[in-house]
Each structure stands twice: as C-alpha cells, then as structure tokens.
Amino acid sequence: MTTLSIIKADTGGFVGHSAVHPDMLATAQDWLRTAIGDRLLLDGKVASCGDDISLIMIHEHGPDSENIHEFAWNTFRATTQVAKRLGLYGAGQDLLSDAFSGNLRGLGPGYAELEFTERPSEPVICFLADKTEPGAWNLPLYKMFADPFNTPGLVIDEKMHAGFCFEVYDLYEEKRINFDCPAELYDLLMFIGAPARYVVHAVESKTLSEQGAATSTQRLSLIAGKYVGKDDPVLIVRCQSGLPAVGEVLEPFSFAYTVAGAMRGSHHAPFMPVSVEHAHPSRFDGPPRVVALGFQVHDGTLLGPRDLFADPAFDRARDQANTAMDYLRRHGPFEPHRLPLEDLEYTTMRALEKRIAERWQPMADAAAVSLATEPTSATTV
Template structure:
C-alpha cells in the first residue's frame, strides 16, 4: 500500500511580532494532531521555522484527503486560541477562511504532499521557508535536478541520466491551476525562460523520467491570491526524496549556499538573500532575512526516523555570514529600484493607494 507524506504549514501567532511561535502554541498544535489523529496518521512531526508551524504526517489516505487536512486545520484553530489567549501577534493570520471546506488548499495554509511506493530505504528532506514565497525554491531545484555542474549524479548515476520532468505552475492564473510540463535536459532553455520570473512561474513538482516516480512536491499557494490583499508572505514548504533514482542529499542541499535573492523580508515587499538556518530559528533582521530550514528524515512503514538538522553543519556558518553581508548591502539601497519588488508584486499593498492619490496631482505642461 502506498505511503503519503503530507506537510501542512501555517502562521497562527508569534512572540514579539513575526519572530517565533510560543512553546505552548507549538505544543498545542502537536498535541491536537497526535490525539485527534490516532486513527488517521501513522506518525507525526511538528516543528517551526520563523513564525510558521509545519505539521508533517505520514498516512495511507492519499493526497488531498479531507480527514488529514481537517486534522491539520483543527490543530491550527486550537493553536490560534492559545495565541489569542497569550496575546501573540497575528493570531490565526494564515487561516483566511471562516470554516473548513474539505481541503485546506485555498484556505491559507501551505500544503505539500507526496504519495509514494516506499523504498527499502526512503530518505527525504522537508524544507520550510519563512518571509518569502514559493518561487524561492525555483533556482535550487533547477540546479539540483537539471544542472550537472551542481549534480554529478546526472552524469554518473545511470537512472538519473534520463533526466527529470518539471511541472511548472503559473501562480498568477488564479481561477484554475495552469501548468506546463518540461523535460530536462531537452527543454532546459524553455525551463530557464520560465524560472527567470519566480514570482509568476513556480516549480510545483518534479518526476523521475526513468521510473515515473515523484521526487518533489512544493506548496505553491499565494496568500494574496486568496485574500485579495497583502496578508503576509506565502512561506512555502517542500518535500524532496533523495538518493538512488534521485539526487543525493548533498546535491539537493548544495544550491542553498548561494544565498540567492528572493522576494520577501519586511512586509514581504523586498529583495533579500535566502539564508539557510538551523531548525527552530526565529527571524530577526528586517523581518528576515528570508530563511529556510531543512529537516532530514528516513521513513520505514510510515514511521519517521529523525529529523537531522541538515543546515546545522559548521559549513553553513560561513554561508550564513556571507548571506548576512549580502542582506546588509542590499538594505543600504532602501526602497530604491531593485531593492524593492516590482510594482506587480506591490499591488496588494498600500503603495498602490498612494500612487492613485499622486496620479491625480500630475499635470501635463503646455508647450511654450
């Protein structure tokens, strides 16, 4: 029987602004999932990245299961009650609907799910990002699954030389899912054309062309598409299977040394470098910088082993120093030019109202 890995993430309250949830809030969410999910889930892990709480569940219900999604939703509702009682900031922030409607997709929480035939050894990585959007994963996934300069397995591992299929979503198309499938390496340039714009085109999933098995699932929801206004950054999660038919763990982790510029930071409106941090890290500088954690697991018969903190190695201390320096440099530019997001991304913020007011005050000079 197939195994399903489901990770559902939401921000339902944090201490001191957008820093981190309280221990009581996290404990409440985990307790609810474990107690109410006894008959639904095989195993559970609950952790947080910045102010976002991620619930990882293993089960046999398949993707999009109403019971699994309801379990997570109710856990976040219970956590929201704690957040309100403690006076935490942004209590229930990511719960954008009043009641559960069968699936949390389109309701605020981010969701990534994989339904797999469990291998004898099944290693996988759970990435969780805060203060950024789903496009933050585009470049690392391109490098890990399509670029032999990063991933020698594309040359050395016989089953990986057949390449991978990328499913890319146009997240600006809000009425239905609009996707395209592109094969690497044949469609590499086409893929690059799309991923040049990570605010619009987001890798949703990646599949092995040798086996047909899914390797990657990314949460692609954008909160402003749901709420119609800025309500916080999307803070995506991602599941990545590793080894054998897929890139090695180190090949998946390597691109995160770049500290590449992503949308996010203060009020979700800036360009900032993505910093790989240890599990449970809060955010700090300028509501950021945008951060990403990686929890490494193995799973056997649905039982989780781990996590190992993949970014806790001393190597990543040097990366964090470089990312901090890059964050300071771009912040020196303030609101000017490339330091802020383009107007298409700012249309959900108050700056559009201000521009509307100023527009009325412009005048065309008469020719002399």
C-alpha cells in the same frame, strides 16, 4: 502507498513575526499525538521556521485528503486560540475562512504532499522557509534535478542520466505545464526564472517514474484577493537511489541566492540556510530563512529529524547572506531591494494616486512651459 504531507500556517507570531510561541507548538503536538493514537496518521512531527507551524505527517489517505486537511485545519484553529489567549501577533492570520469545506485549497494554510511506495531505505528532506514565497524553491530545484555542476549523478548515475520532468504552475492564470529535461532546459528556465509567477510544483524521474519533489504553491495574496502575508513555502525532496543524493539536494543552499520577502513581504533579500535553533528572523524580518529536516521514512514512521543545516559547511553561505543583506539594505526604499510595484505586499500607491491625481500634467505641456520661459539668446558654457 504512503503519503508524506507538510501542512503549514502562521497562526500567530512571538514576538511580532519572528517565531512561534512554545505553547502553540505544544498544542499542535497534542493534536498530532491524538491523531496518531486514533490511527488517522501513521506518524507525525511538529516543526517550525520563523512564525510558521508545520505539521509533518505520514499517512495512507493520499494527497488532498479531506480527513487530513480537516485535521490540520482544526489543529491550526486550536493554535490560533492559544495565540489569541496570549495576545500574540497576527493570531489566526493564515486562516482565511470561518469554516472548513472539503480541503484546504483557498483557505490559507500551505501544503506540499507526495505519495510514494516506501523503498527499503527512504531518505527525505523537508525544507521549511520563512519570510519568502513559493518561487523561492525554483532555483534550488533546478540545480538539484537539472544542473550537473550541482548534481554529478545526472552525468554518472545510470538511473538519473535520462533526466527529470518538471511540472510548473502559472500562479496568475492558474494553469500548469510539464517540461521534459534536459531537452527543454532552456524553455523551463525562461519561465521559472520569474519565480513570482511561475513555480515548480513537482519533479518526477523519467527513468523511475517516481516523484522526487513536491512544493507548496499557494499564494495568499491571490487567494484572498489582497495581501495578508507572504506565503512561506515548504518543500519535500526524496533522495538517493536514482534521485539526487542528500548532499546534492543540500548543495544549492551553499549559495545565499536572493528571494522576495523579508520586511513586510516587500523586499528582495538573501535566503539564509540555518539550523532549527537559528530559524528566527529578527533583522529587518529577515534575512529569509530555510531549515532542512532530514528523515528516514521506515514502515510508516519518521525517523528524525536530522537538522541538516546545523553544519559549519554552510557558514560561508550564512556569511554571504549577511554581506548581501548589508548591501541590499543600503538601497532603503529603492528597487531592487524594494519589490517592483506589482509585487508589493503593502502599498500606499492606490491611495496616493487618488489623492494627487489632478496634480499630474501631460509632459508635452510641461516642456512647452519650460521652453517658453528660457531666454532665447542663452549660450551654453
């Protein structure tokens, strides 16, 4: 069995939160090269989106492997050292502990891992996002694996016609559930339509009993007990031969749907599909970006990447994202541009509530005061 792991972390931004410094990428590249030489990894690539470094790795250690996670942890410690040396912004911000223990769960870095037996042809797409959260994948995963208006294969491909099973996590209560689709489509949507709390973790083909998709589902805010940065998510999707075709997997991103993230992780903004060259959000720390790196996995090597959103067919989605961004920005500090109070990454509310607590009066008394001062014989004109 082969495992594809994407492990990612923000260990420092250049400039501000907009990108990763080339020296940090070079350091991560050196570590990957060594790990391939030591046969820890079969193959690996370094990629980035915004201020996050992703290690895309092929190996035979299975998901949640201590060896692989510790390797990623040490690599991110090394990129943190580079960020500190250069005075980059938020150096080491996603490394929440001083020590590694067993695996990365709860330590800060995000990861998506998918184990499979390599098919004769194994096309996979690695999606990397910046300035948003794991629930951002709910809408496109629904479209890829459950919506025949997006994926005609659900209707006309015998290997897809029976549908897919969605595994959903409740990030607040740390529990999970499976939905059998299409039979339970409406049940599924009731939950994943609330992406701040319910996140699709994996999708499996009912016909092939093969996993088609895996997401990163960690939320830094909940891990750390306080917000220390939106957990920019990654997603792996396997394609073709009973799974959605490459074009069916990319099609949902032709619509710049709205996600939570952007400036201070505290705003709704459109999700913009971009080429690697344009994966550096600088306007209002946004709009949130997504890149799609296509690989053929062959004999344990990663052929690629193909920069799949470097295609004029996504220009209209980018235009739509810019139009939607202008529209939402004009709301300034008002919802729905600003996130609801409970989802804000930064808030002054607790301090404010404390400071002005005694100035709040019961509304009933306020009404009595105002009625008492009104002239009794007033007429309305």
